[in-house]
Amino acid sequence: MAMNVGRALSCMRTIYVSRVLRHVREPVSLGTNLARFSSSSPDALPKTDSLEVTFVKADGQKVKARCKEGDSLLDVVVNNELDISGYGACEGTLTCSTCHVILSKEDYDRIPSKPLDDENDMLDLAFELTETSRLGCQIVMTKELNGLEVRLPSSVNDARG
Amino acid sequence: MHPLGRVLAFSQKCRRFSTNVIDPNSIQPKLCVVGSGPASFYAAQQILKALPKVQIDIFERLPVPFGLVRFGVAPDHPEVKNVINTFTKTAQDPRVKFIGNVKLGQDVSLAELQNAYHSVLLAYGAEEDRLLGIPGENLDNILSAREFVGWYNGLPNNKDLKFNLNIEKVAIIGQGNVALDVARILLSPIDLLKKTDITEYSLAALADSKVKEVKLIGRRGPLQVAFTIKEFREMLRLPRCFVNMNAEDFAGLDAIVPNLPRPRKRLTELLMKSISTSKETEADKCFNPIFFRTPKSFQSGEDASSVGALTVAVNTMEGENAVETDVLETIECGLVLRSIGYKSIQADSAIPFNSKRGLVENSGGVIQPGLYVSGWLGTGPVGVILSTMTNAFAVGQTMASDILNNTVDASIKKPGFEFIGSLLKKKGIQTVSFADWEQIDKVEQSRGKEKGKLREKIVDVKEMLTIASGKP
Numbered sequence: 001m002a003m004n005v006g007r008a009l010s011c012m013r014t015i016y017v018s019r020v021l022r023h024v025r026e027p028v029s030l031g032t033n034l035a036r037f038s039s040s041s042p043d044a045l046p047k048t049d050s051l052e053v054t055f056v057k058a059d060g061q062k063v064k065a066r067c068k069e070g071d072s073l074l075d076v077v078v079n080n081e082l083d084i085s086g087y088g089a090c091e092g093t094l095t096c097s098t099c100h101v102i103l104s105k106e107d108y109d110r111i112p113s114k115p116l117d118d119e120n121d122m123l124d125l126a127f128e129l130t131e132t133s134r135l136g137c138q139i140v141m142t143k144e145l146n147g148l149e150v151r152l153p154s155s156v157n158d159a160r161g
Numbered sequence: 162m163h164p165l166g167r168v169l170a171f172s173q174k175c176r177r178f179s180t181n182v183i184d185p186n187s188i189q190p191k192l193c194v195v196g197s198g199p200a201s202f203y204a205a206q207q208i209l210k211a212l213p214k215v216q217i218d219i220f221e222r223l224p225v226p227f228g229l230v231r232f233g234v235a236p237d238h239p240e241v242k243n244v245i246n247t248f249t250k251t252a253q254d255p256r257v258k259f260i261g262n263v264k265l266g267q268d269v270s271l272a273e274l275q276n277a278y279h280s281v282l283l284a285y286g287a288e289e290d291r292l293l294g295i296p297g298e299n300l301d302n303i304l305s306a307r308e309f310v311g312w313y314n315g316l317p318n319n320k321d322l323k324f325n326l327n328i329e330k331v332a333i334i335g336q337g338n339v340a341l342d343v344a345r346i347l348l349s350p351i352d353l354l355k356k357t358d359i360t361e362y363s364l365a366a367l368a369d370s371k372v373k374e375v376k377l378i379g380r381r382g383p384l385q386v387a388f389t390i391k392e393f394r395e396m397l398r399l400p401r402c403f404v405n406m407n408a409e410d411f412a413g414l415d416a417i418v419p420n421l422p423r424p425r426k427r428l429t430e431l432l433m434k435s436i437s438t439s440k441e442t443e444a445d446k447c448f449n450p451i452f453f454r455t456p457k458s459f460q461s462g463e464d465a466s467s468v469g470a471l472t473v474a475v476n477t478m479e480g481e482n483a484v485e486t487d488v489l490e491t492i493e494c495g496l497v498l499r500s501i502g503y504k505s506i507q508a509d510s511a512i513p514f515n516s517k518r519g520l521v522e523n524s525g526g527v528i529q530p531g532l533y534v535s536g537w538l539g540t541g542p543v544g545v546i547l548s549t550m551t552n553a554f555a556v557g558q559t560m561a562s563d564i565l566n567n568t569v570d571a572s573i574k575k576p577g578f579e580f581i582g583s584l585l586k587k588k589g590i591q592t593v594s595f596a597d598w599e600q601i602d603k604v605e606q607s608r609g610k611e612k613g614k615l616r617e618k619i620v621d622v623k624e625m626l627t628i629a630s631g632k633p
Contacts, residue, residue, distance in 0.1 A: 093240035
């Protein structure tokens with residue numbers, strides 16, 4: 001099911017990473033731009049997409065995506081055009097909670113940056129808030145986090161189920 | 162996922178609900194939506210996913226799209242308006258048509274829409290204010306917060322709102338996020354608003370404002386406030402403004418707080434920490450939430466036609482309910498903003514409307530198969546954009562599955578905009594396309610740029626239509 005936020009966002013944001021270096025698991029159907037958010041500097045040399053993240057949807061479906069060091073989980077969703085309805089509505093400005101992800105206790109503890117007040121304020125509005133919830137826009141991928149698996153709250157997909 | 166995979170996944174999902182699944186590629190349903198805010202666009206996004214050959218026509222009363230994202234979200238919250246980017250993408254989908262300047266119940270009837278389309282989604286929001294219904298409420302300088310928001314955000318209906326900011330004390334009735342938005346706009350240093358898309362006339366009026374103190378009056382206590390923590394934290398961060406509350410109103414909360422659910426716990430803890438923020442030497446404005454008070458009547462001030470004071474009853478709590486006592490208090494105020502909720506209007510007499518609750522009767526967004534409601538019109542005016550998004554996603558999915566399981570028969574030919582368009586033409590109504598809106602948008606942005614602002618909104622419908630017509 002389709003092209004919504006990711007593709008929508010990707011056309012809106014500034015491009016500053018060479019597209020050649022981008023790995024996508026899925027064929028890119030349109031000539032979309034590569035979207036980037038705030039996490040890496042435009043001047044930094046692009047690193048290869050050597051890391052992997054798995055998003056586990058509410059129905060158990062696992063979606064794997066590749067990314068670079070320094071990408072936030074929101075970057076990963078946008079760059080890979082993953083189909084997650086409504087994900088990242090405020091485009092990483094800490095004014096919504098649509099990029100909510102749920103981590104294992106172990107992963108939650110090993111992420112070096114702990115949530116600050118502004119992130120917690122938004123998480124308070126998230127559905128299915130857990131003790132190990134974070135906003136995807138605030139989790140920055142590192143080598144140490146390679147292979148990270150995060151769960152997405154059920155929200156809309158189970159609305160009728 | 163491969164497109165075919167998407168279809169298969171969706172079919173599998175639908176099979177859970179019905180055995181009679183129609184191939185989405187075999188039908189070309191025509192759907193329309195009334196309203197163009199989040200409740201509309203989020204539903205449309207889901208419908209577009211599920212029905213590859215659908216045509217969705219979005220009708221909007223004003224010549225400009227995006228509803229409360231444009232007219233409700235505070236000008237100093239530009240990040241919240243980023244959702245416009247995805248709405249724009251949706252509006253530019255070849256299967257979507259935006260038709261502005263069309264009023265349901267006036268230019269077109271619900272019956273006409275139902276004849277022209279397989280399904281109709283009502284998503285025109287909640288625009289009417291609730292009144293307190295107390296003596297003196299008709300005095301000058303008593304407004305609804307919604308009108309005030311519409312005024313500073315350039316809602317054409319509210320652009321000429323008359324009131325007086327040459328007063329020092331404001332009473333806002335209600336303790337939700339709209340109440341905090343208007344409090345913040347009234348207490349913000351003008352420099353913080355200058356670069357936003359706030360309307361020029363509002364900026365000028367606010368620059369001359371004499372407001373020094375804003376009271377936020379609630380019937381119940383700190384545990385029941387409806388505003389969210391981010392909005393309250395913003396009040397704490399306002400330069401030159403201190404927060405002041407009555408410490409007695411927090412008595413006994415220490416024992417309760419640890420057992421509250423996390424969101425309420427964090428909010429209450431922050432409130433308790435802020436009972437009286439250290440008064441900066443240069444702080445010259447005060448934000449003063451007042452709890453356990455019910456407005457009983459308004460009195461005029463020096464000027465007999467304008468409000469000067471508010472009489473409130475002191476309440477005690479019985480469980481979650483406020484109960485009035487015989488004790489009355491007087492609160493001085495030269496401006497009152499009512500922020501006690503909205504209700505929707507019955508745009509067309511054929512809409513099954515609950516006037517008491519001010520919303521359209523529905524079950525999970527379904528009014529009847531083929532007629533749906535999403536957002537505040539169906540849920541009542543509660544929640545942040547996320548709540549409306551979740552609701553609209555679900556209603557959009559329901560609309561699509563009703564077509565795919567043949568609850569709504571999309572095999573019948575429907576004329577869609579071919580019929581409605583000719584009807585509007587006959588009535589001489591100038592419609593506004595999304596490309597026309599993009600022209601208006603361009604003019605607004607360039608006028609804003611000249612003033613060092615994000616945008617200068619056009620507030621006159623005639624002027625919008627002139628730009629849209631391309632013949633200035």
